[in-house]
Amino acid sequence: MAKAPARKSTASAKENFSNKNSAAPLIGYVTPHVHWDRAWYLPFQQYRYRLIEFVDELLALLEDPDSNYPSFEFDGQTVVLEDYLEIKPENRQRIEKLVKDGKLGVGPWYVLPDEFIVGGEALVRNLQFGYRISEEFGGRCNIGYVPDPFGHVGQLPAILQGVGLDTFLFTRGAGQWVGEAGCVFDWIAADGKTSVLAVKQTPDYPCLMAWGFEIRQLDRKSSPDVNVESAMGRLQRLLDGLENTYNWTAPVVQLGNGSDHTAPQPTLPMLIEKANEHFKGKINLQHARFSDFFDAIKEWKSQRIADGNPLVEFQGELHQGWDRALLSGVYSARLYLKRMNDATMNVLYDRVEPLAALAWNMGGRPRPDALQLAWREVLRNHPHDDICGCSVDATHQDMEIRYRHAREISTMLVEDLREDIQPLFDLHHENPDAVPFLLHNPRPTNWSGTLNLNLVVPKTGGWLERDFAFAVLADGDGLLNATAEITAPSWGLHIHPDRVANVQLPRVKGSIEVSGLEPGWHVAHLLPGLEFPLPPGDAVRCSEGDDSASRWMENSLIRVVFRDDGRWDIIDLSTGRTFVGLGQLEDDEEAGDSYDHSPGGYPVAVGAGKDVGLDERPEPVDRRNTHTVEDSDIIVNLDWSVTNQWSATMHIQIEWSLPTYFEDETQKRSAQQEWVSIEHWVTMRSASPVLEIETIIDNSVEDHRTRIIVPTGVNSKTVTAGGAFEMVERPWFFPHVKEWNQPEVPTKHMHNLVLAEDEEGGLAAFAPGSNEYEAREGEDGGLDLCLTLVRSVGWLSRDGFAWRRNRAGPCFPAPGAQCNGQNMMRWGLMPFEGKWSNSQLTANGDAVHEIAASFASRPTIIAGLPKPQLDASFDPLPNSGKLGTRHQSWILEGAKPKPILVSCKPCENGEGYAMRFFNPTATNWHGSLEDSNGLSTFCSDMLERVTEECKKGDITIPAGGIATYVMR
Structure with a gap:
C-alpha cells in the first residue's frame, strides 16, 4: 500500500542538501527538446502540418556540421516519428542515422499519457510500443522522462524498472517536501524495494524555452536575433529559484531549452558560450542529453551513499500542486x-x-x-x-x-x-436443434452477472416454431438463465475469407444471467423453448405491487429498501449494519473549465489571476439535492423492471428541474430552469453481495456538476481507492495551503473502486470507467462518497476562478465539454465485514478488491456454429475437439485472496503468451501458475524478456508487487 510521507535519511535536511560551501561552479546540462502535444488547442492534422516543418528544420540543423548543435531530445515519445514519416517516408534513414549517432533522442514512450486515467496495464503497453519503435530506429532514450502529465501514479517506479528504466524526470505533482529534499530523491514502489532515481525539473520542463526571446516571444526561434541581455537575466532568475525555492544542492542541474511545439534554436551554442562568460565561476553550461545529466547525478548519489548521507526516500503518488498546477478536474x-x-x-x-x-x-x-x-x-x-x-x-x-x-x-x-x-471444443448436443456457443471468463475468480445475447440460429426446426430460447452449460458447472426471444429471419452479413454471405436467418436476442461461472472456457447451448432453472442460492424476494410505503428486495446477503425520493437503504444481513440514503443526487454550479471544477462567486478579471493566492477553500454557491428540493422541482417514479427468483431490478425515474446555465456576469446560476431526466436501474442478484446500478442522465442543461452521493456512516480519517496496480489509502481531508500554486482540491482519482471502512467493516463503491470521487463528512458525521456522474463545462481553459487563479491553456470555448445528451454510469455498492486490507473474504469467498476486478470485467460470448453458406445453411459441426466442453488455459493455485490478473496476451515476439498480476495486499502471495497444455512458466520483465524459469510453476508475488510471467 502506498505511503505518502517521505522517508528521510538520518542527517537533517539542511545537512543533506547544503552545498553552498563548494568552490566548484554548478554544471548546467542544457538539453534542447520539444514537448509535442499531438492534439490540444488544435486538432491532430493541424498540429501535424506544423510537425512536418518542425522535423524538417530539426533534421537539417542536426546534420549541419557547422551548426555546433550536437543533440536534441524528441519529447520522450515515438508516435511523432510515425506521424512525420506517414508524410515523408523518404526521411526515415536520416532519422535512424541521427538516433544511432546519439544526436536525436527518441522514446521511451509511445505517447506521453495521463497515468491515472488509463491505468497501469495501458502504461505498460505504451512503454512496450515505445521500446519496439525506438529499437527500430536505433535505440531508445533510457531515461524515464515524463514532463507534463498531471501527477504520477505510485507504481510508476515499478513500471519504469519493469521496462529497464531506473530514472524519472518530471515537472508536475511535487509536494512541498520535494523542494525541502532538494528535488532529487529515491522514489520507491508499493513493494517497498523497487525504486528509481527521481529528479524534479526546476521549475519545469520549459525553463529555458525561447531563450533570448523573452521580449519578442513570438519571433521564429530559428532567428539569429536573440537578446543576450534578457537571456542572461532569465538564467539569473533560474539560479535564484534553485537556491531560494528548490533548495538545489546537487553539483549539476538539468535545464530544458524547449516547450510545447517550440522549434529548436540554432543560437543555443552561442547563448551557452555567452552565459559561461557572464556567469564564470558560478555556473558552467553544457549542451547535453538527458542521459548525460543522469550519469552525473548518479555519480553524485553514489558519493553521498559512500559518505553515509543517502537521498530522501519517498513511497506513494506524486499528486500535489506545490509549485505547479495539478489540474485535477x-x-x-x-x-x-x-x-x-x-x-x-x-x-x-x-x-x-x-x-x-x-x-x-x-x-x-x-x-x-x-x-x-x-x-x-x-x-x-x-x-x-x-x-x-x-x-x-x-x-x-x-x-x-x-x-x-x-x-x-x-x-x-x-x-x-x-x-x-x-x-x-466439443460443440455437440443430443438435441438436433441445439446451437452451441462459447463462454469465456477471463478472471481467476468466478463471475456472476448479465451478458447480452445476439446469435444467429438455423432457419429450421424449433427455431421457426418457438418464440423464446433458453441456455444450458454443457458441463453443468455453473448456471445460466436466459431471457431471450427468437426473432423472425432477417438479413445479415456473415464474413468469410474472401466474400460475405448476405442471408436471412432468425436470431436469438436478449440476455443471459450467469451465476458462478468459473475461470476459463465453457461450451453452452441455446435451445428453443422456455426453461426456468432454479437460482444459485436463495431466491431473490421482493415486495409486491406498487405500495410506496414498502418497496424492498432481498437475497440471503443484503436487503434493499427503496424510498419515495429515489434513494435507498442497504442492510447487510450478516451483520445487521445499515447504510441509509444511498443514491442521493446532488447538483451544483460549474464555473471552471475542462482542467478544474470550480464553484462560482469568485470572479477573476482576464489576466489578473496570475500569482494570486487562494486564501480560502471555496464552497459552492448553489448546491441542490434531490431529497431536499422543493416538490415542484422534482418528480420521482418507481416501478419494478424485473422480478424473478434470479434477480430483481427497480427502475427509478427522476425528473429534476435545474438551472439552464451559469451566468459569468452575476456569478450565479440562471433563474431559467429545464427538466433533466435521470434514471436508475437497481439490480439485486441471487447469492450476490453486490447491488448493481446503471444510471443514465439525459443532460439538457449546462455549466453544472451532477454527482451521486453514497453516505457510508463510516467514521474514518482515510478512504481507499483503486489505482494503477495498487490500492491507495488517502486522507479524505487535506489542509488548504494558500501559498501553493494550486492547493489540494477535495476531488480525487480512482480506478474501479473507492471504499470507506472502520474496524467492523465498510461500504465499497465500484465504478469502472468513472475516475473521480470525493470523500467528505456527511450529515450524520460519517463519510459520504461522492461519485461524479457528469460535469458540464464550456471552456477548454479560462483565466481564473475559485480553484485556480490563472489559465492552464488557451482561453477557448469547448461546447462539447458540456456533455449534453445521455451519459451513462455503471456502478455498484457492496457492504463488507472486517477490513479489506486484512484480506478478509466476503460471503461469496472473494476479497473486496477481487470482486471489484470481476465487476469491471465481462466474459465473452463467441458463436459456436460455422458461418452460414449462401443458401443460409450451416456446415456440420467439426468433430469433437481435444479440449472437450470445459478448458482453462492456465491454472492459478494458492490461498485466497489471489493476486489480480490484469492481462493474458500473446507475447510481442510471437513466442508464448504473457500474464501480468499485481498483489495489492500487505502480505506476500505464494502459489503456482501452470499452463494446462504443458508449457513452462518463466519470470520476465514487462518487455516480456525472460529472466528465469519458475520450477513446477511456483511463484511468489510480494506485497504491493507486480509480476509478469511468460508461458512457452
Whole structure:
C-alpha cells in the first residue's frame, strides 16, 4: 500500500542538501527538446502540418556540421516519428542515422499519457510500443522522462524498472517536501524495494524555452536575433529559484531549452558560450542529453551513499500542486470519453487477447500485428491532453473515431480467431436443434452477472416454431438463465475469407444471467423453448405491487429498501449494519473549465489571476439535492423492471428541474430552469453481495456538476481507492495551503473502486470507467462518497476562478465539454465485514478488491456454429475437439485472496503468451501458475524478456508487487 510521507535519511535536511560551501561552479546540462502535444488547442492534422516543418528544420540543423548543435531530445515519445514519416517516408534513414549517432533522442514512450486515467496495464503497453519503435530506429532514450502529465501514479517506479528504466524526470505533482529534499530523491514502489532515481525539473520542463526571446516571444526561434541581455537575466532568475525555492544542492542541474511545439534554436551554442562568460565561476553550461545529466547525478548519489548521507526516500503518488498546477478536474472532464476508453480496453483485455493466446497455444497464429493495430488506435487516445478531455472539440471527436476503429479491428480479430477456436471444443448436443456457443471468463475468480445475447440460429426446426430460447452449460458447472426471444429471419452479413454471405436467418436476442461461472472456457447451448432453472442460492424476494410505503428486495446477503425520493437503504444481513440514503443526487454550479471544477462567486478579471493566492477553500454557491428540493422541482417514479427468483431490478425515474446555465456576469446560476431526466436501474442478484446500478442522465442543461452521493456512516480519517496496480489509502481531508500554486482540491482519482471502512467493516463503491470521487463528512458525521456522474463545462481553459487563479491553456470555448445528451454510469455498492486490507473474504469467498476486478470485467460470448453458406445453411459441426466442453488455459493455485490478473496476451515476439498480476495486499502471495497444455512458466520483465524459469510453476508475488510471467 502506498505511503505518502517521505522517508528521510538520518542527517537533517539542511545537512543533506547544503552545498553552498563548494568552490566548484554548478554544471548546467542544457538539453534542447520539444514537448509535442499531438492534439490540444488544435486538432491532430493541424498540429501535424506544423510537425512536418518542425522535423524538417530539426533534421537539417542536426546534420549541419557547422551548426555546433550536437543533440536534441524528441519529447520522450515515438508516435511523432510515425506521424512525420506517414508524410515523408523518404526521411526515415536520416532519422535512424541521427538516433544511432546519439544526436536525436527518441522514446521511451509511445505517447506521453495521463497515468491515472488509463491505468497501469495501458502504461505498460505504451512503454512496450515505445521500446519496439525506438529499437527500430536505433535505440531508445533510457531515461524515464515524463514532463507534463498531471501527477504520477505510485507504481510508476515499478513500471519504469519493469521496462529497464531506473530514472524519472518530471515537472508536475511535487509536494512541498520535494523542494525541502532538494528535488532529487529515491522514489520507491508499493513493494517497498523497487525504486528509481527521481529528479524534479526546476521549475519545469520549459525553463529555458525561447531563450533570448523573452521580449519578442513570438519571433521564429530559428532567428539569429536573440537578446543576450534578457537571456542572461532569465538564467539569473533560474539560479535564484534553485537556491531560494528548490533548495538545489546537487553539483549539476538539468535545464530544458524547449516547450510545447517550440522549434529548436540554432543560437543555443552561442547563448551557452555567452552565459559561461557572464556567469564564470558560478555556473558552467553544457549542451547535453538527458542521459548525460543522469550519469552525473548518479555519480553524485553514489558519493553521498559512500559518505553515509543517502537521498530522501519517498513511497506513494506524486499528486500535489506545490509549485505547479495539478489540474485535477480533468478526471471528470468529458467522462463519456473515459468510459469509452475503459470499455474499449476491456474488449482487448477480456475478449480479444485471451482468445488470441489460446489460439496460439493450440497451434494457431499469434497475430501480433493485428493486436498492435488495435492497440495503436487506443494508445493514440492516451496523450494527457486527449484522454483528460481538456482540448478543443475536434480533438475529442477524433478520439471517438479511434475508439470505433479499435472496436472494429477487435471484431475482425474475433471473427478470425473463432475459426481457430471452434474445432478445439466439443460443440455437440443430443438435441438436433441445439446451437452451441462459447463462454469465456477471463478472471481467476468466478463471475456472476448479465451478458447480452445476439446469435444467429438455423432457419429450421424449433427455431421457426418457438418464440423464446433458453441456455444450458454443457458441463453443468455453473448456471445460466436466459431471457431471450427468437426473432423472425432477417438479413445479415456473415464474413468469410474472401466474400460475405448476405442471408436471412432468425436470431436469438436478449440476455443471459450467469451465476458462478468459473475461470476459463465453457461450451453452452441455446435451445428453443422456455426453461426456468432454479437460482444459485436463495431466491431473490421482493415486495409486491406498487405500495410506496414498502418497496424492498432481498437475497440471503443484503436487503434493499427503496424510498419515495429515489434513494435507498442497504442492510447487510450478516451483520445487521445499515447504510441509509444511498443514491442521493446532488447538483451544483460549474464555473471552471475542462482542467478544474470550480464553484462560482469568485470572479477573476482576464489576466489578473496570475500569482494570486487562494486564501480560502471555496464552497459552492448553489448546491441542490434531490431529497431536499422543493416538490415542484422534482418528480420521482418507481416501478419494478424485473422480478424473478434470479434477480430483481427497480427502475427509478427522476425528473429534476435545474438551472439552464451559469451566468459569468452575476456569478450565479440562471433563474431559467429545464427538466433533466435521470434514471436508475437497481439490480439485486441471487447469492450476490453486490447491488448493481446503471444510471443514465439525459443532460439538457449546462455549466453544472451532477454527482451521486453514497453516505457510508463510516467514521474514518482515510478512504481507499483503486489505482494503477495498487490500492491507495488517502486522507479524505487535506489542509488548504494558500501559498501553493494550486492547493489540494477535495476531488480525487480512482480506478474501479473507492471504499470507506472502520474496524467492523465498510461500504465499497465500484465504478469502472468513472475516475473521480470525493470523500467528505456527511450529515450524520460519517463519510459520504461522492461519485461524479457528469460535469458540464464550456471552456477548454479560462483565466481564473475559485480553484485556480490563472489559465492552464488557451482561453477557448469547448461546447462539447458540456456533455449534453445521455451519459451513462455503471456502478455498484457492496457492504463488507472486517477490513479489506486484512484480506478478509466476503460471503461469496472473494476479497473486496477481487470482486471489484470481476465487476469491471465481462466474459465473452463467441458463436459456436460455422458461418452460414449462401443458401443460409450451416456446415456440420467439426468433430469433437481435444479440449472437450470445459478448458482453462492456465491454472492459478494458492490461498485466497489471489493476486489480480490484469492481462493474458500473446507475447510481442510471437513466442508464448504473457500474464501480468499485481498483489495489492500487505502480505506476500505464494502459489503456482501452470499452463494446462504443458508449457513452462518463466519470470520476465514487462518487455516480456525472460529472466528465469519458475520450477513446477511456483511463484511468489510480494506485497504491493507486480509480476509478469511468460508461458512457452
